[in-house]
Amino acid sequence: MLRLNRVGGVLLLLVVLVGAALVALATVTRPRTTGALQLRGLNGPVTVTRDRWGVPHIRASASDTDALYALGFVHAQDRLWQMEFQRRVAQGRLSEVLGEAALPQDKFLRTWGFYRAAQAALPTLNARTRALVSAYTAGVNAAIAQDRVPLEFRLLRFRPEPWTDVDSIAWQKLMAYDLGGNWDQELLGREVLEKLGPDRLNQVLPPYPKSGPTILSGQDLPRARTASDQGAALPQEALRELRGTLAAARALGFENAPGKGSNDWVLGPSRTTTGGPILADDPHLKLSAPMLWYLADVRGPDLHVIGATIPGLPGVVIGRNDRVAWGVTNVNPDVQDLYVEGASAKLTTRTEVIRVKGQDDVRLTVQESAHGPIISGVNDRAGHVGPRVALKWTALMGGDTTFDAFLGLNYARNWTDFTAALRAYVAPSQNFVYADVDGNIGYYAPGRIPIRRGWDGSLPVPGDGTHEWTGYIPFEALPHTFNPPEAQVVTANNKVVPDSFPYALANERLWSEPYRAARILEGLNAHPKLGVEDVQRVQQDTRSSVWRDLKPFLLATRPDGDASARALDLLRAWDGQERTDSAAPTVFEGWLLNLQNMAQDELGAGVRLNSLAVLNQLRARGPLCAEGGQGDCARLLTRTLAATVTALQGRLGQDPNGWTWGRVHVSRSDHGAFGGVQALAWLWNRSVSAPGGTNTVNVARPADASLAFTHAPSYRQVIDLAHPNRSVFIGTLGQSGNVFSEHYADQQALWARGAYLPMSTDPRDWGRTQTLTLTPGQ
Structure with a gap:
């Protein structure tokens, strides 16, 4: 007993000490949110009023630069580690603080030259943008000077360097990579040709269905010019080298995963019950x-904007001002090409020095051709042995004025201002939906999109001058509409225009499957007029159109035993709604995941077909159903159902009724640096059960056999232009990056159940507040 008491006393003492340490850390890392601070660089006083959710409402009377200064200040107060991590990613300097484990990522990032591209972009920006970016930078550095750095800096034992204007531009380059690339698909397409032949290309990478909805109609447009060829061969050693580069990118969270995408739409006044447009994104x-996003309300003498910002970037990326609202989804244009350079290609060389924590510096030789950086062989331990493969990409080329465009949108007062701002847009090309308080709606797909003659960009091509871009689609010719007769525009990464459009935006394999777009249209067109709550219900829709298409094939499966038969019975009674309290989605999504792996025996682990490819194989009784060249689709269905059931029994028990979706379908929001460190992950990582699944409107595609998901609606907004302060928005976790803050994850439960916060500039909607006053100082 005495021994137990001593052990208990020691444990109690440890708990007390740990608790005291956490309280101390919470105190020294918590930012000032009340009182007053004198800060150098301000022109006049600024108030920062945080509402009950920690959303700052910034009010600057002297200048708009003061408003952006304050935004930089609060970004750094609440998210300095996120900003530091993001800029180190862009710079390729993770190894300095994380050690050798981050070296493959740094090599990838230095070779592609994201930060060099940002350095080149900064001088091309207009004077207003440069002034606002500089003010934002000054605000960030004023917060760093307060010396209340987050816990991550203390654990890794380094202090943040001063922020620079280039740091703000750099993350836009990484967003362009995450949203605007198809080089990995070119690799897969080449591998399909090499291993399976050209007849299988459309089976693995199916083109967009002819019956799928397009964002815009175009019956009166001239016939498009189409072309394709077989590209340039890539031997297996080159494919292996490039897969190493792709793995480094995926380790950073940049992945072109099946089902990844976004939704946005806009309804004109004739389609709403409010009398004004409604815009959702x-x-x-x-x-x-x-979380990536940071909600903010920023007001200066001329700048009046509220919505989603990204820490590290000045201005609102998605949201509204007092006259105009906008939302974005990815266009998925083809703006990247891989060039296989010949032995005679002229190459330039530079040396990148990568500092590695605890080890000697690493010297990386980077080569570039006329097309762009040589990206093959970067992380290949055997050394470069294959042909040199260069990447040509609009986001790495000169003259990127995308920042001018985004800050221009913040000031737009009408459609003319809006489109004028978008002229400066380069990458990543987005589907912009538009609405204003005068009742107008519109759509534009801006960006620098190359023109190819005689080839479609879907495969690597020789760098011998026979496959060169001949210019870019003129801005006036890019897809757009203003007050369309349908009084609505719906985008969900689906095909933008029909084949009659005179330019090729992308090859037919790049568009997302049409399921989300079709389901949104179905939901919107079910009512002659919709209100804000109706639009929210469409945004939260979890009925699976994938299930609707696959249902006849799956239910015809011959079960191999009682357990499989009971699982099929669950599916026969299912309405297709992927709710957390239902067991049928668990069976369906687990089974679909196994079916999506059907090409791995031909193409290797990691190749995952999309839902449309699976459907096409089952419809046609296609050859990919065979395993090792043996079997057919009927046997595949029996085998994969049995494997799914066995796995679920092992995790969730023998009774299928207990396999509810919410037990396994949980979000994974992991910390960038410590999310995979077992001793620390518990402190930062967060998860929550949520509805939805593969290609539902409220999308949450399982990432792997765990059935957890890592991609989802990262931000939601529904904006009512008739009553702007009745608009709503929500993020996935919370405003703060400080784990000790009440606002670290206080939005997560609301987000999971489909609730929203008021997107209001009216103090009466803010609830309990805290106000910090910033005044000019010496």
């Missing part, structure tokens, strides 16, 4: 802790 991106 929910970008689907990688979940993280802290």
